[in-house]
Amino acid sequence: MTPRVGVITFPGSLDDKDAARAVRLAGGESVALWHADADLHSVDAVVLPGGFSYGDYLRCGAIAKFAPVMEKLVDAAKGGLPILGICNGFQVLTESHLLPGALTRNDHLHFICRDQKLRIENNTSVWTSEFSIGDEILIPLKNGEGGYVADEKTLDQLEGDGLVIARYLDVNPNGSRRDIAGITNERGNVVGIMPHPEHAVEKLTGPTTDGLGFFTSILKSLVNDGKVSV
Amino acid sequence: MATVVVNVALKPEILDPQGRAVLGALGRLGLTGVADVRQGKQFVLTIDGEVDDAKLAQINEIAATLLSNPVIEDFTVEVRP
Numbered sequence: 001m002t003p004r005v006g007v008i009t010f011p012g013s014l015d016d017k018d019a020a021r022a023v024r025l026a027g028g029e030s031v032a033l034w035h036a037d038a039d040l041h042s043v044d045a046v047v048l049p050g051g052f053s054y055g056d057y058l059r060c061g062a063i064a065k066f067a068p069v070m071e072k073l074v075d076a077a078k079g080g081l082p083i084l085g086i087c088n089g090f091q092v093l094t095e096s097h098l099l100p101g102a103l104t105r106n107d108h109l110h111f112i113c114r115d116q117k118l119r120i121e122n123n124t125s126v127w128t129s130e131f132s133i134g135d136e137i138l139i140p141l142k143n144g145e146g147g148y149v150a151d152e153k154t155l156d157q158l159e160g161d162g163l164v165i166a167r168y169l170d171v172n173p174n175g176s177r178r179d180i181a182g183i184t185n186e187r188g189n190v191v192g193i194m195p196h197p198e199h200a201v202e203k204l205t206g207p208t209t210d211g212l213g214f215f216t217s218i219l220k221s222l223v224n225d226g227k228v229s230v
Numbered sequence: 231m232a233t234v235v236v237n238v239a240l241k242p243e244i245l246d247p248q249g250r251a252v253l254g255a256l257g258r259l260g261l262t263g264v265a266d267v268r269q270g271k272q273f274v275l276t277i278d279g280e281v282d283d284a285k286l287a288q289i290n291e292i293a294a295t296l297l298s299n300p301v302i303e304d305f306t307v308e309v310r311p
Binding site: 058059062063066094095097100101102104105106107108109147149150151175 | 240243244245247248251296297299301302
């Protein structure tokens with residue numbers, strides 16, 4: 001059976017179609033999940049896409065965390081279900097306390113949209129296993145509230161435990177502490193990243209195909225775990 | 231009817247770019263001697279009837295989960311008769 005990767009659409013999600021397409025290009029089956037769904041339709045992994053869930057009112061991701069589907073997702077994450085949060089999805093993951101820290105207003109206050117170079121720093125998470133540590137990738141970045149913040153103790157812990165999965169290279173686009181672009185939890189099943197791997201999966205539309213690695217990583221991890229076969 | 235006011239502010243150690251932008255504008259408008267500006271949010275809840283301890287506990291819970299993010303923000307809850 002082909003790995004089934006769910007993509008949750010909240011009111012205001014923008015990048016759900018691109019995320020679903022990235023899943024398919026990597027060889028998986030994408031499953032559309034709705035914010036009001038009461039269950040996860042037995043998917044093998046979930047992507048929380050970019051956008052402006054619930055208009056980003058209050059705080060980015062703050063209202064999304066109370067969506068019916070999120071209750072199931074938080075339990076499933078604790079049970080080991082692979083989850084990738086991209087941009088707004090990363091914000092939803094920190095608001096839901098599935099990942100530490102928070103994403104705040106870019107330090108220069110401008111919305112940034114550019115192709116961003118990153119360095120991969122962790123290849124043990126299920127979403128980054130196809131990369132090598134030190135790989136430099138170029139993928140789009142577009143956010144207004146992408147500054148990663150956490151207290152010093154949490155930052156030290158993230159670094160000490162190797163939980164930073166990617167760092168901004170050349171320029172820090174939003175004031176993120178220690179140039180952090182993405183992190184994972186200790187178990188390596190939940191990953192949040194501010195730039196957009198799902199926009200860099202085809203030569204025609206992306207600056208590179210470097211983003212595909214996140215999606216091939218999860219499919220391979222699922223196959224290796226014996227959860228699915230291809 | 232009672233009013234409950236929840237004030238939410240970024241923790242002191244969290245950078246506040248919006249507050250800093252306001253601070254810059256104050257200088258241009260001629261207000262000098264302002265050392266710092268921090269921007270926050272205020273929620274004014276109009277409550278039917280009395281605010282008893284149970285209701286107040288509920289509001290505190292909501293303030294800590296929905297209205298603020300405890301990772302980066304502090305909040306206060308004030309009941310106004």
